[in-house]
Amino acid sequence: MDLPLLPPLDPMLAKAVDTIPAGMHYEAKWDGFRAIVFRDGEEVEIASRTGKSLARYFPELLTAFRAELPARCVLDGEIVLAHDGRLHFEELQERIHPAASRVARLAAENPATFVAFDLLALDDRSLADQPLSVRRPALVAALAGAGPWVHTAPATTDRALAERWFTEFEGAGLDGIVAKPLDQPYRPGVRSMFKIKHGRTADCVVAGYREHKDGQGVGSLLLGLYDATGTLQHVGVCASFTAARRRELAAELAPLRMADPTGHPWAAWGEEEAHESNRMPGAPSRWSGGKDAQWIALRPELVCEVAYDHMEGTRFRHTTRFRRWRTDRSPQSCDYTQLDEPVGSDLAHLLDGGSPDR
Structure with missing residues (x-):
């Protein structure tokens, strides 16, 4: 050619x-x-x-x-x-x-x-x-x-x-x-x-999941996006699957399960200091209480598209909604640059009864 x-x-x-x-x-x-x-x-x-x-x-x-x-x-x-x-x-x-x-x-x-x-x-x-x-x-x-x-x-x-x-x-x-x-x-x-x-959508890396509370299948997918340094940051979860779909997901994801999480981008999630510089699942939170933070590591090779409402800092504000698998996307292409960047506002002006552009 x-x-x-x-x-x-x-x-x-x-x-x-x-x-x-x-x-x-x-x-x-x-x-x-x-x-x-x-x-x-x-x-x-x-x-x-x-x-x-x-x-x-x-x-x-x-x-x-x-x-x-x-x-x-x-x-x-x-x-x-x-x-x-x-x-x-x-x-x-x-x-x-x-x-x-x-x-x-x-x-x-x-x-x-x-x-x-x-x-x-x-x-x-x-x-x-x-x-x-x-x-x-x-x-x-x-x-x-x-x-x-x-x-x-x-x-x-x-x-x-x-x-x-x-x-x-x-x-x-x-x-x-x-x-x-x-x-x-x-x-x-x-x-x-x-x-x-x-509506807003994002293509995210599926790097792990948590089992459903009844022990039957996948409760939530753990989502990641790569930052400017090439680090995979945990940005939220995708959940609300039917019982049948939870079992199907567990079977679909089984080949990606890591018996030994060594080498996984979030392998250090159990170390509290590791959460200070990177976002990982299971981070200490006043909301978590006695909630089980354990999760199952997956090789970060699968991409899914999710729908979300808005971001809070560098993560999804609420649980996202699964749209589809994206077999045409590589995990490395899933970064923050695909997301909408809201225009900054001056909160002080709003508290004073003004407008952001005053």
Whole structure:
């Protein structure tokens, strides 16, 4: 493969914000697998956001890319599965399977499609250093003849229309809106876009669990996020599972259990002084009383998406709600930069009856 940009190539990322910012380029946020597609003639590679190849899991897209893409190009976009008027992420995850026969059957029964939202290279020219105001028209022109399996992501610069999309398309399984500054180049691995989602979510590392109080299965998952130093900090728990789901989780997590927690990021949780510099489960608390703080260590290899209301300092204020497993995310990518950072306020002004911006 001989292209201006070659794998591995980190995708440009987005940071969560509460409202749609003004004066930008807006697109719907697709609920699928992020992928960068490299085509050089008959050679095609589909790279996940973690750099792993997705090509073997989507054979129908390899055929589609050879038929519908420019002969030599690099595209950023999303692999999605859609039917009955909405997206189906859970069915998309079923494609990540070791059996080629199963993948082939699913590809024939319910083929995936690709929604392209950025053009990074065309022929011998890299466009990554060009602003989005240049890359977007180039993308539209390059894919003018594509279809039915490759689509250009709908976009607008009309904020009012983006707000309408945000409301109207939620029922179709779309995650929200992505806002992109028109004047910026493509910045691999940098959170230089903005995402506005329906409620707050975060992708967290599952590094342990506590058994349910009745001894039957998982009571709560212990969640972690990596800080700027690369340390996995305990940020809260995910709970409220049904009795059946608690037992299922115990079976699913059994292969990750550590008989000896040596080497686990929270191995020192039993030492009170260790909690002074790092957040770990079982920290001394005036609320814990005689509550059992014991937990079961897991190899920190699994990622789940949780819904939460807000943060209190560096942890979730309340128990989070399990959304789904994220097999497409690496644990190392789960850090604090994905979270919304609230604007600081002056509490003294509020206590005085004023407003934060007085």
